[in-house]
Structures are given as C-alpha cells and as structure tokens.
Amino acid sequence: MNRENLREHKYIITDDPYFEGRVSDHFKKIRAKVITLTELVKIEEESQQNIAKVLFYLSHYELEKSHSSIHEFLKLHPSVMCSFIIRAPIDYTGFQALSIEEELFFTNVPDDAPVIFLIKAIVNAFTSLQMVVDKFELQKRINISTNEISKLTRIGISLANEKDFTKLLRDILNSAREISNSDSGSLYLVEKDEKGNPRNLRFKISALDLTSDEFILPINKKSIAGYVAFTGKQLNIPNVYELSGKEEYHFNNDFDKMSNYYSKSMLVVPMKDHHDEVVGVIQLINRKKNFHSKLSLEQMKIDHVLEYDKYAEELVMAVAGQAAVAIQNNNLVHEIETLFEGFVTASVSAIESRDPTTSGHSFRVAQYTVGLAESVNLIGVGKFKDVIFNPAQIKEIRYASLLHDFGKVGVREKVLVKAKKLEDYELDLIRWRFHFIVKDVEAKLAQKKIDYLKKHGNSGYSEFEQSIQLEYEMEKQKMEEIVRVISQSNEPTILEEGNSNFLEEISKLTYQTTEGGNISLLQPKEFSFLSIRKGSLDFEERREIESHVEHTFQFLSKIPWTRELKMVPAIAHGHHEKLNGGGYPRGLSAVEIPVQAKMMAIADIFDALTDKDRPYKKAVPLERAFDILKMEVRDQHIDGDLLDVFIENRVYDKVLQKRLEGQ
Numbered sequence: 001m002n003r004e005n006l007r008e009h010k011y012i013i014t015d016d017p018y019f020e021g022r023v024s025d026h027f028k029k030i031r032a033k034v035i036t037l038t039e040l041v042k043i044e045e046e047s048q049q050n051i052a053k054v055l056f057y058l059s060h061y062e063l064e065k066s067h068s069s070i071h072e073f074l075k076l077h078p079s080v081m082c083s084f085i086i087r088a089p090i091d092y093t094g095f096q097a098l099s100i101e102e103e104l105f106f107t108n109v110p111d112d113a114p115v116i117f118l119i120k121a122i123v124n125a126f127t128s129l130q131m132v133v134d135k136f137e138l139q140k141r142i143n144i145s146t147n148e149i150s151k152l153t154r155i156g157i158s159l160a161n162e163k164d165f166t167k168l169l170r171d172i173l174n175s176a177r178e179i180s181n182s183d184s185g186s187l188y189l190v191e192k193d194e195k196g197n198p199r200n201l202r203f204k205i206s207a208l209d210l211t212s213d214e215f216i217l218p219i220n221k222k223s224i225a226g227y228v229a230f231t232g233k234q235l236n237i238p239n240v241y242e243l244s245g246k247e248e249y250h251f252n253n254d255f256d257k258m259s260n261y262y263s264k265s266m267l268v269v270p271m272k273d274h275h276d277e278v279v280g281v282i283q284l285i286n287r288k289k290n291f292h293s294k295l296s297l298e299q300m301k302i303d304h305v306l307e308y309d310k311y312a313e314e315l316v317m318a319v320a321g322q323a324a325v326a327i328q329n330n331n332l333v334h335e336i337e338t339l340f341e342g343f344v345t346a347s348v349s350a351i352e353s354r355d356p357t358t359s360g361h362s363f364r365v366a367q368y369t370v371g372l373a374e375s376v377n378l379i380g381v382g383k384f385k386d387v388i389f390n391p392a393q394i395k396e397i398r399y400a401s402l403l404h405d406f407g408k409v410g411v412r413e414k415v416l417v418k419a420k421k422l423e424d425y426e427l428d429l430i431r432w433r434f435h436f437i438v439k440d441v442e443a444k445l446a447q448k449k450i451d452y453l454k455k456h457g458n459s460g461y462s463e464f465e466q467s468i469q470l471e472y473e474m475e476k477q478k479m480e481e482i483v484r485v486i487s488q489s490n491e492p493t494i495l496e497e498g499n500s501n502f503l504e505e506i507s508k509l510t511y512q513t514t515e516g517g518n519i520s521l522l523q524p525k526e527f528s529f530l531s532i533r534k535g536s537l538d539f540e541e542r543r544e545i546e547s548h549v550e551h552t553f554q555f556l557s558k559i560p561w562t563r564e565l566k567m568v569p570a571i572a573h574g575h576h577e578k579l580n581g582g583g584y585p586r587g588l589s590a591v592e593i594p595v596q597a598k599m600m601a602i603a604d605i606f607d608a609l610t611d612k613d614r615p616y617k618k619a620v621p622l623e624r625a626f627d628i629l630k631m632e633v634r635d636q637h638i639d640g641d642l643l644d645v646f647i648e649n650r651v652y653d654k655v656l657q658k659r660l661e662g663q
C-alpha cells in the first residue's frame with residue numbers, strides 16, 4: 001500500500017488519532033499515506049521535487065494553533081498541492097480569519113458525521129487536487145513544448161541563413177547537442193561518386209576540440225555511424241560499453257582513448273533530404289541534465305550521464321531534418337555558383353577568342369580590380385578609411401570586371417581587330433592600281449616608239465628611245481613614291497603633316513588610260529581612312545568600338561542578378577567614364593561614377609599598357625605605364641588616390657609574376 005502511495009505522493013495529515021481505524025474499511029478508495037503535522041518535512045524528502053498532493057484533515061483547534069507554520073511551509077514548498085477538510089461543525093467559519101488562503105478549504109466534516117461522508121469528502125478533495133495538478137502539469141508541458149518549438153524555429157532560421165558551409169556544419173552539431181543536452185558529438189557527411197551513388201561517410205567535425213583530420217568510413221553496418229547511414233535508421237544506445245555483442249555494429253573506442261573521453265549514452269540520427277536520402281549523420285554522445293554543465297571523466301563514468309529518451313530522439317530528428325535541407329540548399333547554391341562561374345569563364349573566353357591579341361585581358365582586369373578593392377579594404381586612415389567591400393561586393397566587382405568588355409560581342413570583328421587604317425585587301429587594291437598605271441604608261445610609251453619608227457624609220461631613234469626611257473623612269477618613280485607614302489600613312493601612328501598634304505594632292509589626281517578611261521589615284525573612301533590622324537579607326541568605327549560599353553550594360557542588365565550582385569551592370573557600365581565628364585557612354589561626372597568602376601578604369605588602362613606586344617603596339621615598361629597613368633590623373637580621367645593605392649600596394653605584382661612564369 002505504502003509503496004504505491006509513495007509513487008503517487010498522496011498524503012493525509014491529521015490530528016485524529018483514530019483516523020486510520022475509522023477509515024480502514026474504505027482505505028482502498030483513499031490510497032494515501034497518513035502522517036501527523038510533525039512529520040510534514042517528510043513530504044519534501046519523499047516526493048523529491050515531484051508534486052505532492054496533501055490533504056490536511058485537522059480539528060479547528062489544531063488549525064487555529066498551527067495555521068501560521070502551515071502557511072510558512074506551503075510558501076516554501078510550491079510543489080505541495082494541498083486542500084483542507086476541517087474537523088468542525090458544519091457551520092464553523094473560523095477558518096476565514098486564518099492566514100491560509102480561503103480557497104484551500106474544501107469542507108467541514110464534524111467528528112460525529114457518518115464515516116462515509118468523511119470518505120466521500122476525502123476522495124472528492126483528492127480528485128479536485130488531482131485536477132489542479134493535471135492543469136499544472138499540462139501547463140508545464142505546454143511551456144516546455146513552446147520553448148522547444150521556438151528553439152527549433154530559431155535553429156531552422158539560423159541554419160537556412162548560414163552561407164559559410166563549415167560554420168553551417170558546426171551550427172548543426174551545436175544545435176543538436178543543445179536541444180538534447182549532449183556533452184559531445186560528431187557530424188559526418190555522405191559522399192557520392194560520379195554517378196550520384198553514396199560512396200562513403202566523411203567525418204567532418206567533432207564537438208571535442210580534436211585536431212584530427214577528416215577521415216572516411218565505409219557506409220556499411222560495421223560502425224555505428226556507418227550503420228545509421230546505411231540503414232537510414234537512428235540508433236539510441238544507453239551505454240556503448242555495454243553492447244551485447246549481438247549487434248551488427250561495433251563501438252570503436254579509439255576516439256575515447258585519443259581524446260581522454262568516456263562515451264556512454266549515444267543517439268545517432270540520419271540527416272535525410274526530401275527524397276528521403278541520407279545526406280549525413282549526427283552522432284550525439286553523453287546526455288546530461290544541464291547542457292551548460294561540464295562533466296569530468298569520472299562523472300561520465302558514474303551516473304551523471306543520462307540515456308536519451310523518446311522526446312530527445314524526436315527533437316534531434318527535427319533538427320536533423322532541418323539540417324539536411326540546409327546542407328542541400330548550401331550544396332545547391334554552391335553548384336549554381338560553380339555553374340555560373342563556368343558560364344562566365346566560357347563567355348569571357350568566347351569573346352576574347354574574337355580578338356586573340358587581347359586574350360586574358362578580362363581575367364587580368366578582374367584580378368587587378370579585386371586586388372585594388374582588397375587593398376582599399378586594408379586602409380584604416382584617410383579618404384578610404386570607411387570604404388569596406390564585403391565578400392559579396394568583392395564578388396560583384398569580380399563579375400563586373402570579368403564581363404566588362406562582353407559587349408564587344410556586338411562590335412564587328414573587322415573593326416574589333418583592325419590594326420591598320422586600310423584593310424589588307426584595300427591596300428593590295430591600291431598597289432595593283434599603281435602597278436596597272438605603270439604598265440599602262442609602259443604601253444603608252446611603247447606605242448610612241450612604234451609610231452616613231454613607222455614615221456621616221458631608224459633615223460634619230462636612239463635619242464628618241466632614251467628620252468622615252470627617261471620619261472618612263474620618272475613616271476615609275478612618281479608612282480612608287482605615292483605607294484610608299486600611302487603605305488606609310490596606313491600605319492596607326494600619328495600622321496605626318498607632309499604626308500597628309502601629299503595625300504590630299506594625290507586624291508585630286510586622275511590618270512587617263514590608253515583606252516581613254518579616267519582613274520582616280522585615290523578613292524575618296526581610301527583618302528578618308530588614310531587621313532586618320534592617330535590610330536587605325538575613323539569616327540564611325542571608333543563609335544562602334546565605344547558602343548561595347550552600352551552592349552555590355554544591356555547584356556548584363558538581362559541577367560537576373562541576386563540582390564547582393566545587383567550592381568554588376570552599373571559597375572561595368574562605368575569603366576570608360578572619366579572624372580572630368582569626358583568619358584563614354586554617358587559622360588558621367590566624378591561623383592556619379594561608382595568607386596568600383598573607377599578602380600576598374602585603372603585596371604583596364606594598366607593592362608592595355610602593360611600587356612604583351614600587340615601587332616600595332618608595343619608593351620610599355622612598368623615605370624612608363626605608371627607615368628602614363630599619372631598623366632591620366634592630371635588630365636582628370638582617373639582617380640589619383642586609387643592609383644596611389646594601386647602602385648603602393650603593388651596590386652599588379654601577382655599577375656605580372658604569373659605572366660613572367662608563363663613565358
């Protein structure tokens with residue numbers, strides 16, 4: 001009887017010495033331990049922080065004498081739920097004046113009332129106490145559940161937002177440990193082969209600060225983690241050192257030995273994605289009462305380690321489910337990034353293959369611009385003190401730089417690669433024209449010779465032939481000189497004043513052929529190209545080349561960039577703008593040009609200057625390149641402070657070094 005009552009923690013406290021005798025026939029209905037007031041302290045020892053249901057069955061004399069001490073006791077023991085039945089006449093109301101709260105008084109039962117009334121009153125009083133306890137327990141459970149749910153929600157949100165993969169894994173393990181009060185734990189990920197089939201289990205992290213490297217486990221039933229990954233079922237082991245030996249898996253205590261630890265209870269759960277495939281395993285070790293308490297080796301060996309209950313299993317499974325989704329999301333994001341990176345690289349390579357002389361330009365500009373941005377990040381004083389580019393912004397700069405010249409796809413190839421003012425076939429045409437003229441002159445003079453012979457015979461022919469030959473030589477020389485000047489003017493270097501005037505004269509000349517036709521020595525279009533003062537492009541072609549920035553912007557604007565990369569089109573759009581507003585395509589002023597575009601402009605010019613020799617231009621030595629860039633600063637084209645950072649931090653070093661090694 002007593003044992004059962006103890007478990008239920010039901011007590012009747014009475015000053016009636018005959019109580020047990022009076023109720024003995026009905027005790028089964030009551031099932032409570034009967035004690036006296038002096039034994040009140042026993043309740044605390046016996047109930048051990050569990051809720052105790054206590055019924056005071058006291059005479060009104062006793063109550064009036066002891067109410068203060070009872071009240072004090074109840075105040076100190078909130079886990080005691082009590083009710084009072086007063087041994088007093090039915091009309092006794094004296095309890096109202098006592099310090100005990102009025103609602104605790106259940107009823108009065110006079111001593112001379114039939115015992116059945118007393119029994120009924122006691123049973124009803126306990127039932128009503130039980131209802132209070134149930135309500136209390138339910139509220140407690142609701143509070144715990146609410147707390148756990150909000151904890152799980154918090155874990156879900158934080159896992160979903162974590163982008164750093166290593167930190168994500170650590171967060172998963174810590175969350176699972178915290179929600180299950182686990183002292184330690186490890187996390188494993190499933191690795192797949194090329195065909196997407198699970199290959200092995202890779203140990204990623206441990207809650208113990210082990211310096212051990214990652215290692216792999218086969219996915220089979222031999223190890224505990226391998227078993228869980230293989231079967232997809234969780235394992236809840238009360239004590240790993242007390243396995244029966246009949247299990248298919250074995251506990252490997254190398255970890256314990258290596259880290260001076262003692263594994264006892266273990267909860268090992270699979271992380272499954274939405275296809276129900278295992279992506280990893282969480283292994284939790286040694287459940288304890290309080291997550292924040294630290295256990296010594298001795299405490300682990302004795303009774304400070306608890307077994308994992310069903311509720312802990314459910315909570316950890318919930319975390320594992322969220323973790324699997326977070327891992328999969330992270331993998332997907334990583335795959336998308338790799339895919340996009342591959343696409344960008346392929347696009348850049350495609351565009352650069354149209355003009356092999358500038359090959360590698362976009363990649364180098366990206367390296368220079370990112371290098372400059374990282375150098376700016378390190379400056380703690382002056383103008384750039386507060387300019388910090390976060391990793392996402394660095395990525396934004398990199399994509400903008402890689403794709404800054406992508407719009408060249410919209411520029412005709414003959415303009416893009418044009419090295420001289422006239423194309424080769426055009427110059428050939430001019431050469432053939434003059435070759436024809438010389439031949440025609442030759443024919444004309446031969447006709448003159450025939451006409452002479454017919455008319456005068458041999459007389460004086462020798463002198464006549466000499467003068468004809470002289471005329472031919474002079475004419476030939478003249479034509480050769482014209483071709484020489486044309487060839488010289490065709491180069492993209494600055495056009496000499498003398499040549500310019502000479503070309504103008506030639507353009508006005510015509511030649512009459514033996515057939516009577518008139519040939520212009522230089523076509524208006526040829527004259528126009530050859531008269532370009534500097535470079536190889538005329539106004540229209542230059543505009544076509546410059547249009548690449550607008551094409552780049554249009555192209556990049558069509559890509560649905562993420563929020564973090566949304567500036568990519570705007571940065572690329574500004575790479576040919578100048579601080580004084582003289583740049584293109586929009587002629588932005590200094591304040592309107594994004595600082596990232598200002599950095600890219602420096603990188604772009606620096607690479608154009610220092611890149612290896614091109615057919616129409618020699619590579620410029622480093623010092624000369626800096627001088628030219630400083631001139632650009634003086635002309636208010638590029639930002640002088642950024643150029644200083646670029647030069648002082650030797651941002652270019654790595655790229656140039658790599659190129660030297662490649663040669």
Ligand SMILES: [Fe+2]
Nearest residue numbers: 404405575576
């Ligand atoms: Fe450009």
Ligand SMILES: [Fe+2]
Nearest residue numbers: 361404405604
């Ligand atoms: Fe460029």
